[in-house]
Amino acid sequence: MSRKYKITAACAALILLFSAFFFFYQKQQEKQTEPVSVTGFKLNTMIKITVYDKINTELLEHAMALCDTYESLFSRTLSTSEIYKLNHGTLPEKNGFFEVSPETAELVRKGLYYAELSEGAFDLSLAPVSSLWDFTSEEKVIPEPDALKNALPLVDYKNITVEGNTIHFEKEGMGLDLGAIAKGYIADKIKEFLVSKGVKSGIINLGGNVLCIGSQPDGTPFKIGIQKPFSDRGETSITINVSDKSVVSSGIYERYFKKDGILYHHILNPKTGMPYKNGLVSVTILSDQSVDGDALSTSCFALGAKKGMELVESLENTEAVFITENGEFLYSSGFPVSDK
Ligand code: AMP
Numbered sequence: 140m141s142r143k144y145k146i147t148a149a150c151a152a153l154i155l156l157f158s159a160f161f162f163f164y165q166k167q168q169e170k171q172t173e174p175v176s177v178t179g180f181k182l183n184t185m186i187k188i189t190v191y192d193k194i195n196t197e198l199l200e201h202a203m204a205l206c207d208t209y210e211s212l213f214s215r216t217l218s219t220s221e222i223y224k225l226n227h228g229t230l231p232e233k234n235g236f237f238e239v240s241p242e243t244a245e246l247v248r249k250g251l252y253y254a255e256l257s258e259g260a261f262d263l264s265l266a267p268v269s270s271l272w273d274f275t276s277e278e279k280v281i282p283e284p285d286a287l288k289n290a291l292p293l294v295d296y297k298n299i300t301v302e303g304n305t306i307h308f309e310k311e312g313m314g315l316d317l318g319a320i321a322k323g324y325i326a327d328k329i330k331e332f333l334v335s336k337g338v339k340s341g342i343i344n345l346g347g348n349v350l351c352i353g354s355q356p357d358g359t360p361f362k363i364g365i366q367k368p369f370s371d372r373g374e375t376s377i378t379i380n381v382s383d384k385s386v387v388s389s390g391i392y393e394r395y396f397k398k399d400g401i402l403y404h405h406i407l408n409p410k411t412g413m414p415y416k417n418g419l420v421s422v423t424i425l426s427d428q429s430v431d432g433d434a435l436s437t438s439c440f441a442l443g444a445k446k447g448m449e450l451v452e453s454l455e456n457t458e459a460v461f462i463t464e465n466g467e468f469l470y471s472s473g474f475p476v477s478d479k
């Protein structure tokens with residue numbers, strides 16, 4: 140073999156080696172940003188957590204298990220939960236102050252803040268009234284007028300006191316319903332956990348309560364679709380570009396039933412015990428923390444388009460879109476719509 144031929148062969152071998160190495164390296168890089176997801180039915184809804192970083196799938200399982208941990212604190216209907224026991228007076232108590240976990244005390248404080256901010260349109264003491272309704276079974280239960288009349292005087296957030304990790308009710312028979320705020324709180328806690336483990340890119344979706352971790356792996360914002368009212372889950376009306384934000388909707392299409400041609404939905408007026416009827420079908424809130432977005436989506440729905448929008452405009456880093464029965468979209472001044 141000539142010297143010239145030997146050099147050419149060596150060069151070709153080197154090029155081949157480099158190409159193989161480059162191909163392998165690229166595949167590894169691709170693998171790192173391939174999404175990893177877990178899904179499940181928890182908190183009475185479909186949960187999906189997706190992470191775009193290379194992580195141990197055990198972390199995702201742990202994130203999923205956090206839903207169970209918090210459900211065992213905040214559920215109104217689970218007979219083993221802390222809130223159920225609080226509502227039924229079976230928690231340890233001293234002078235009428237029931238002992239709760241720091242997490243429950245923290246969430247109740249948040250709920251009281253939003254009850255005050257919405258002047259009671261959002262009221263976490265709704266349990267005596269909301270427990271008379273059932274929007275999940277096929278039963279189509281409308282509460283008896285007498286039952287509602289007895290329950291309504293028990294609903295007033297001003298009669299709740301939180302001191303340290305204890306809760307006191309002014310009236311016997313009062314109880315908490317954290318359904319309008321708990322999923323947001325839980326989403327924030329899951330994000331906190333994943334970020335503490337080094338996750339930089341992901342989406343936490345708790346039945347439409349969406350919380351982004353960072354942006355897409357290539358640095359561009361996530362595209363989040365806003366649910367089209369009364370359509371299949373996944374069908375969207377508009378899409379927004381967001382990074383590191385929470386996108387939470389409250390709508391009459393989420394839990395409802397129809398009886399004698401009337402639609403009864405799950406966002407209730409604490410003054411009447413009946414579903415709000417104010418021309419809105421949904422409110423979506425864009426915020427940094429999901430607990431705020433969750434509380435505000437329910438609060439703004441309850442306040443109606445005019446007062447709800449005024450509230451949103453008065454808050455920092457908070458945007459909203461209200462969808463009306465006539466199909467109108469009402470946007471707050473800084474709402475980032477990509478295809479209006
Ligand atoms: P969301 O889907 O976040 O708007 O929450 C709705 C849930 O919050 C309902 O299923 C009830 O458990 C509870 N809820 C209903 N109406 C109200 C209200 N006016 N204030 C506070 N919580 C409410």
Ligand code: MG
Nearest residue numbers: 319433434437
């Ligand atoms: Mg809510």
